[in-house]
Amino acid sequence: MLRTVLRSLSSLAILIITTTAWASPLHIGRAPRVKTERGELRGLDNTSHALVLRTAAGDESLRLTSKTILREGAHVIQSDDLWKFVGHSAKARVLLSKGQPVLDNMIISPEHVTRGQLVSYDAGSRRLVLDAGQGQVVLTLAPSSWILVHPTLIDPDQLPRFLGQPVKVTTSMADGHVISVWVKPEDRSINEHRRPSNREGER
Numbered sequence: 001m002l003r004t005v006l007r008s009l010s011s012l013a014i015l016i017i018t019t020t021a022w023a024s025p026l027h028i029g030r031a032p033r034v035k036t037e038r039g040e041l042r043g044l045d046n047t048s049h050a051l052v053l054r055t056a057a058g059d060e061s062l063r064l065t066s067k068t069i070l071r072e073g074a075h076v077i078q079s080d081d082l083w084k085f086v087g088h089s090a091k092a093r094v095l096l097s098k099g100q101p102v103l104d105n106m107i108i109s110p111e112h113v114t115r116g117q118l119v120s121y122d123a124g125s126r127r128l129v130l131d132a133g134q135g136q137v138v139l140t141l142a143p144s145s146w147i148l149v150h151p152t153l154i155d156p157d158q159l160p161r162f163l164g165q166p167v168k169v170t171t172s173m174a175d176g177h178v179i180s181v182w183v184k185p186e187d188r189s190i191n192e193h194r195r196p197s198n199r200e201g202e203r
Contacts, residue, residue: 033095034096034104035093036093037053037055037092037094038089038090039053039056039089039090039092040054040089041053041085041089042087042144043086044082044083048061049063049064050064051064051082060101061101063101063102064079068106070105071106071107072107072110072111073107073109073110085108085111086146087145087177087180088109089109089172089175090107090108090109091106091107092105093106109172109174110173111170111171111179112172112173113168113170114130114132114137114139114169114170114171115132115166115167116131116133116166117130117164117165117167118163118164118166118167119136119163121156121163125140126140127139127141128140128141128181130167139171140178141178144177145178146180146181147159147181147183148181148182149183150183165183166183167183168181
């Protein structure tokens with residue numbers, strides 16, 4: 001009788017040990033760690049399907065997945081529209097899975113838009129002046145500001161070529177820095193800057 005009881009207890013002990021081993025974290029798998037990053041959206045890498053966020057520690061590549069949620073303020077945006085927000089301040093929730101940073105969600109700071117005519121630009125101070133209809137507005141370009149004469153990015157030093165032309169300036173609502181300057185030259189201006197007139201051709 002005693003031998004039967006001991007044999008039953010031994011079988012039960014083996015079962016408990018086996019079950020505990022399979023329930024250990026090594027078999028269940030570890031949940032990904034989570035961290036929050038704040039910085040500036042600096043660019044996109046279409047090859048690896050990732051975005052580059054510039055933080056205090058440097059540039060960090062964050063991989064996008066089908067589950068990544070992107071928002072500008074309270075508005076949900078698509079990954080195909082991210083290029084419009086390069087230069088914006090952003091807050092990212094990042095999952096660290098197997099040592100790889102994966103973007104879980106990101107909130108991009110909304111932009112403020114100022115439209116008007118380009119009155120002047122000083123390359124030394126990087127200040128541009130707009131006639132916004134209700135008066136003149138003075139803005140200073142940041143090192144990360146980009147200038148677009150659709151569809152071409154240009155150097156800020158070329159802005160004086162477009163004095164008097166309509167422009168749209170976007171600034172970050174988080175810290176007020178200039179994100180982009182969109183120059184929308186009229187057709188006549190485009191012709192003057194890109195090709196000679198018929199009279200000039202005859203000369």
